[in-house]
Amino acid sequence: MSPLPPGPVARPAAARSTGREDYGAYRDFGGYQPLISADELLAEVERSGLLGRGGAAFPLAVKLRAVRDNGLRSGLGAVVVANGEEGEPASIKDRWLLRHRPHLILDGLRLAAAIVAADRAYVYVSDPESSRSIETALTELDTDALGVPVQVWMVEPGYVAGEETAAVRALNGGPVKPTDKPPRPFEEGVGGRPTLVSNVETLANLAYLQRHGSAEFRAQGTPMSPARFC
Secondary structure, X not given: OOOOOOOOOOOOHHHHHHOOOOHHHHHHXXXXXXXXXXXXXXXXXXXXXXXXOOOOOOEHHHHHHHHHHHHHHHOOOEEEEEEOOOOOOOOOHXXXXXXXXXXHHHHHHHHHHHHHOEXXXXXEEOOHHHHHHHHHHHHOOOOOOOOOOEXXXXXXXXXXXXXXXXXXXXXXXXXXOOOOOXXXXXXXXXXXXXXXXXXXXXXXXHHHHHHHOHHHXXXXXXXXXXXXXX
16 A cells, blocks of 8 residues: 555655655655645645545545635634544554655645645644654754744544544643534634644645646546545
C-alpha cells in the first residue's frame, strides 16, 4: 500500500536516501509553489473531486467552503487542524507521510489555511517520531512561510482520538474523546471558531493538486475517487 502514486509524486532521491525529505529537497521537487487566489484554488479543488482520506471520503471542497463561509459570517475567523492521529491499528499511511514527507503535509496545510482565511493552525499527532519530523520541518522554514502560525499538538494514542470532535475537544483542553454533534467543527471548533479538521493525507493530496492541476489529478484513481492512491 502506497499513500502516493509512482511517478511525479514518488519520493525524491534525497528522501529515499535519508528516510526524510527536508525543505531543500521538497523545494527542488517543486514544493511550496506561489499561492494563487483563494477563490481560484478552491475552484480547482472543486474541479479535482478530491475526497477526504481520513475514512469518510467527504469532498474536501465542501468542507473548505463551509469553514471559510462560517468564519467570515461569524467574524471569528477560522482554524485548520492537520489530523495525523491514526487510531486504526492496521493503518500506517499517516505516520509514513508525517515521518518521511513532512513538507508535503505542511504545504497542503498552508493552502488549506489560505482558502479558509485561517489565522491559526495545528498538526495533531500522537506518534513521537511524527511530531519530531514536523517540528524539524517547521524549523527549516521562515517564520511566515506558511502564512499562519503552526503548533504541533501531541496527544496520547487512542482508537477514537482521531475522530474530528475528539481532536477539537483535545485542542480545547478537554479529554481526547468525541463529543455530541451538532455543532460540528466546521460550525464551532477550536476556541469556538469554525475549524477545518483534515487528514494529513488529504492535505498532501491538496499540495499535489496545486502543483499539477485538477486535470492531472483526475487522471489518477477512478472517476468516483480521483487520485485515490491507497
